[in-house]
Amino acid sequence: MSPNTNNYYVPSPSLWPLIASIALFLMAGGFAMQMNDIASGNFVLIAGVLVFFYLLYGWFRDVVKESLSGFYNKQVDVSFRWSMGWFIFSEVMFFAGFFGALFYIRNISLNWISQSTLAWPGYSSWTEFTSTWPTNGPAATQALEAMSPWGLPAINTLILLVSGATLTYAHWGLMKNNRKQLTVGLILTIALGAIFLYLQAHEYAEAAFTMDSGIYGSTFYLLTGFHGLHVTMGTIMLAIVLFRVLKGHFDSHNHFAFEAVAWYWHFVDVVWLFLFIFVYWL
Amino acid sequence: MSTNTATHHDDHGHPTGIMRWVASTNHKDIGTLYLWFSFFMFLFAGALALGIRAELFQPGLQFLEPENFNRLTTLHGLIMIFGAIMPAFVGFANWMIPLMIGASDLAFPRLNNMSFWLMIPAALLLMTSIFVPGGAIAGGWTMYPPLSVQNPSMSVDMSILALHILGVSSIVGSINIITTILNMRAPGMTMMKMPLFVWTWLITAFLLIASMPVLAGALTMLLTDRHFGTSFFDAAGGGDPVLWQHVFWFFGHPEVYIMILPAFGLISTIIPTFARKPLFGYASMVYATAAIALLSFVVWAHHMFTTGMPVAGQLFFMYSTMLISIPTGVKVFNWVATMWRGSMTFETPMLFSIAVVFLFTIGGFSGLVCAILPVDIQVQDTYYVVAHFHYVLFSGAAMSIMGAVYYWLPKWTGFMYDETLGKWHFWLTTIAFNVTFFPMHFTGLAGMPRRVPDYALQFAEFNMISSFGAFALGISQLLFLYIVVKCIKGGTKADAKPWDGAEGLEWTVPSPAPFHTFEVPPTVK
Numbered sequence: 001m002s003p004n005t006n007n008y009y010v011p012s013p014s015l016w017p018l019i020a021s022i023a024l025f026l027m028a029g030g031f032a033m034q035m036n037d038i039a040s041g042n043f044v045l046i047a048g049v050l051v052f053f054y055l056l057y058g059w060f061r062d063v064v065k066e067s068l069s070g071f072y073n074k075q076v077d078v079s080f081r082w083s084m085g086w087f088i089f090s091e092v093m094f095f096a097g098f099f100g101a102l103f104y105i106r107n108i109s110l111n112w113i114s115q116s117t118l119a120w121p122g123y124s125s126w127t128e129f130t131s132t133w134p135t136n137g138p139a140a141t142q143a144l145e146a147m148s149p150w151g152l153p154a155i156n157t158l159i160l161l162v163s164g165a166t167l168t169y170a171h172w173g174l175m176k177n178n179r180k181q182l183t184v185g186l187i188l189t190i191a192l193g194a195i196f197l198y199l200q201a202h203e204y205a206e207a208a209f210t211m212d213s214g215i216y217g218s219t220f221y222l223l224t225g226f227h228g229l230h231v232t233m234g235t236i237m238l239a240i241v242l243f244r245v246l247k248g249h250f251d252s253h254n255h256f257a258f259e260a261v262a263w264y265w266h267f268v269d270v271v272w273l274f275l276f277i278f279v280y281w282l
Numbered sequence: 283m284s285t286n287t288a289t290h291h292d293d294h295g296h297p298t299g300i301m302r303w304v305a306s307t308n309h310k311d312i313g314t315l316y317l318w319f320s321f322f323m324f325l326f327a328g329a330l331a332l333g334i335r336a337e338l339f340q341p342g343l344q345f346l347e348p349e350n351f352n353r354l355t356t357l358h359g360l361i362m363i364f365g366a367i368m369p370a371f372v373g374f375a376n377w378m379i380p381l382m383i384g385a386s387d388l389a390f391p392r393l394n395n396m397s398f399w400l401m402i403p404a405a406l407l408l409m410t411s412i413f414v415p416g417g418a419i420a421g422g423w424t425m426y427p428p429l430s431v432q433n434p435s436m437s438v439d440m441s442i443l444a445l446h447i448l449g450v451s452s453i454v455g456s457i458n459i460i461t462t463i464l465n466m467r468a469p470g471m472t473m474m475k476m477p478l479f480v481w482t483w484l485i486t487a488f489l490l491i492a493s494m495p496v497l498a499g500a501l502t503m504l505l506t507d508r509h510f511g512t513s514f515f516d517a518a519g520g521g522d523p524v525l526w527q528h529v530f531w532f533f534g535h536p537e538v539y540i541m542i543l544p545a546f547g548l549i550s551t552i553i554p555t556f557a558r559k560p561l562f563g564y565a566s567m568v569y570a571t572a573a574i575a576l577l578s579f580v581v582w583a584h585h586m587f588t589t590g591m592p593v594a595g596q597l598f599f600m601y602s603t604m605l606i607s608i609p610t611g612v613k614v615f616n617w618v619a620t621m622w623r624g625s626m627t628f629e630t631p632m633l634f635s636i637a638v639v640f641l642f643t644i645g646g647f648s649g650l651v652c653a654i655l656p657v658d659i660q661v662q663d664t665y666y667v668v669a670h671f672h673y674v675l676f677s678g679a680a681m682s683i684m685g686a687v688y689y690w691l692p693k694w695t696g697f698m699y700d701e702t703l704g705k706w707h708f709w710l711t712t713i714a715f716n717v718t719f720f721p722m723h724f725t726g727l728a729g730m731p732r733r734v735p736d737y738a739l740q741f742a743e744f745n746m747i748s749s750f751g752a753f754a755l756g757i758s759q760l761l762f763l764y765i766v767v768k769c770i771k772g773g774t775k776a777d778a779k780p781w782d783g784a785e786g787l788e789w790t791v792p793s794p795a796p797f798h799t800f801e802v803p804p805t806v807k
Contacts, residue, residue, distance in 0.1 A: 008385070008386050010387045011392055018304045018305065020396050021399035024447050025402075025403030035505075035508075036436040082389075083457045083458070083461045093493070093495040097495065097500060098499050105522065109521075109524065135520050138518065211506070214520045218503075218519070222512065
């Protein structure tokens with residue numbers, strides 16, 4: 001199996017796509033059952049998640065093997081770069097949808113509710129409602145205690161910004177073939193990511209409001225929750241890169257996996273800055 | 283799986299039997315899978331439409347409970363859009379883009395197969411949701427809250443998750459296609475030499491990557507509103523049901539162009555072949571496509587003129603929508619100018635293409651009518667809108683797909699299709715389509731509301747005509763199936779280039795196209 005670096009690499013037939021399809025079918029079906037209180041849903045969902053992790057492990061292992069065997073020439077590398085860029089763009093649009101919803105609610109629709117003069121049954125009591133942010137809505141019976149930006153969120157901002165710097169420090173190490181700097185930088189970044197996640201979980205546990213707390217709770221938990229999920233994925237990806245570094249993979253020319261994860265990590269950083277400004281602060 | 287990597291790609295054989303298809307990394311095989319899948323979904327969703335038309339054949343309730351009627355309209359829309367039209371275009375992209383740009387395959391063949399195989403669980407979830415307690419999703423394919431939040435049926439969750447999976451499939455597929463076009467072109471194939479079908483898919487893939495994640499966000503909000511206590515679409519909690527419409531249509535309007543831009547690409551390929559002239563205004567076609575794509579992100583609220591918006595907003599969306607008719611007009615002009623003084627012949631693909639130019643333009647004009655704010659307030663949610671979007675989606679998207687199938691069947695199968703039967707299929711489809719949908723302009727302008735199983739007596743004649751047309755249209759598609767199967771089984775041998783006016787790299791490889799093509803990229807002058 002000598003690598004042919006002249007031609008574009010076309011992999012031989014693979015069952016991973018079918019396994020991906022089975023995993024998503026089990027996960028979606030199980031989740032739908034679980035949400036509708038069908039007892040066996042949990043088992044189907046867990047089975048799907050297990051198949052999914054097996055898929056991730058197996059498919060990425062194959063890709064790493066192919067990469068180490070030199071099947072990926074320059075052109076394949078460029079394909080990887082384009083595709084990772086477009087993938088991150090799709091993620092940007094995912095968060096843009098939620099931010100758009102937040103802005104629409106805050107700037108447009110809450111004003112409409114507060115300006116409502118309709119005296120229909122069920123609506124009449126809302127004439128007292130004034131548009132403020134944060135709010136848990138005109139029908140809420142309890143006052144809302146919003147999250148202050150200058151406690152944990154500010155610390156978390158600092159942590160993520162520093163983690164961006166440590167990751168760049170690791171990248172410099174890789175470029176200079178300084179494996180120690182690379183390893184230390186990666187370990188620091190992973191540790192900062194883990195601390196961020198711990199503090200975020202702590203913040204959730206201590207919060208005086210939940211997802212049920214009207215539109216503030218809805219937007220807060222979905223935006224920060226999806227961001228946290230992305231930090232989790234980023235941390236796992238960084239851990240895999242660290243594992244590969246310790247096994248001696250990557251050199252100063254050939255390390256796209258490292259760069260892709262770094263792009264992703266910086267993207268997650270930027271999303272956090274928007275969250276800090278528009279969800280916690282303003 | 284490690285054995286798979288051990289057998290290297292220099293091995294030119296391929297697995298046989300079922301493994302050839304489920305494990306495929308070949309763009310042609312995966313394209314074939316996509317095309318067959320979309321054809322079966324087309325027949326399935328078409329059968330649902332015949333259920334609708336059977337009920338509407340006469341006023342009063344004959345066959346269907348009103349709830350079931352709503353389920354049919356909803357599933358018909360969802361499956362036609364996500365199961366038939368979109369996968370068909372991806373099928374063409376798979377088969378033709380590597381052949382057109384001189385690439386050996388798509389950039390990521392395994393991801394390509396994953397994009398296809400993710401369609402299957404999504405289709406299963408949508409189709410089995412018919413049988414769960416509470417019945418299939420019934421609030422229309424746009425899934426507006428509060429109906430979609432309040433409907434307790436598990437089918438709504440299944441549909442939401444099915445759309446999530448389809449979204450993953452679309453995004454992965456689009457990243458693959460965009461990367462292929464940007465990075466896998468043969469030497470000399472500059473961007474402005476690419477066939478227009480490749481250009482339209484490049485822009486469509488961009489639209490998909492930009493809009494499908496927004497749909498994913500909206501669906502997630504819907505799911506959490508249903509089950510996890512959020513109040514995005516509930517005014518009592520400070521949310522707004524109209525928020526869904528904004529987020530949904532921010533996806534939904536680009537989605538409309540996702541379903542028509544590749545059709546423009548197909549038409550722009552077929553017309554020059556049979557007019558035996560190069561495409562008129564190639565560069566302007568590219569710019570027009572890009573302009574349509576960019577404008578598609580700033581017109582979404584024209585779907586919601588009657589749901590409450592400040593006048594300034596309504597005016598903005600009215601004018602931006604009308605602006606789209608300019609680049610679209612450029613395209614129609616260029617197609618007509620391509621045919622002008624050409625030595626035209628009228629084989630089946632050309633017949634379909636000319637019909638698309640005529641009928642899509644009717645749909646474009648009725649769209650312009652709908653864009654005019656005061657008119658839209660009258661025709662909103664009437665059959666006029668149904669007529670409008672079937673003229674763009676059936677006689678725009680679906681008929682261009684049919685024409686393109688005839689155009690490339692010789693390349694795919696190595697045999698010529700039966701020209702006489704093809705022409706029969708064309709005329710039956712075109713006439714039946716118009717019999718079905720043209721009267722809806724009249725019923726709609728007269729005020730017949732859509733998505734209602736019963737109607738006032740004054741609409742009876744037109745509805746009866748529409749229903750006759752619909753059944754003729756449905757049955758005609760069985761002829762299409764027969765022609766395709768007949769062509770696969772044999773017939774007159776096709777040359778490498780069966781159309782004497784055809785241009786492009788795909789005609790430089792033999793018919794049928796070998797399993798592997800362009801392993802050494804050709805040089806384009």
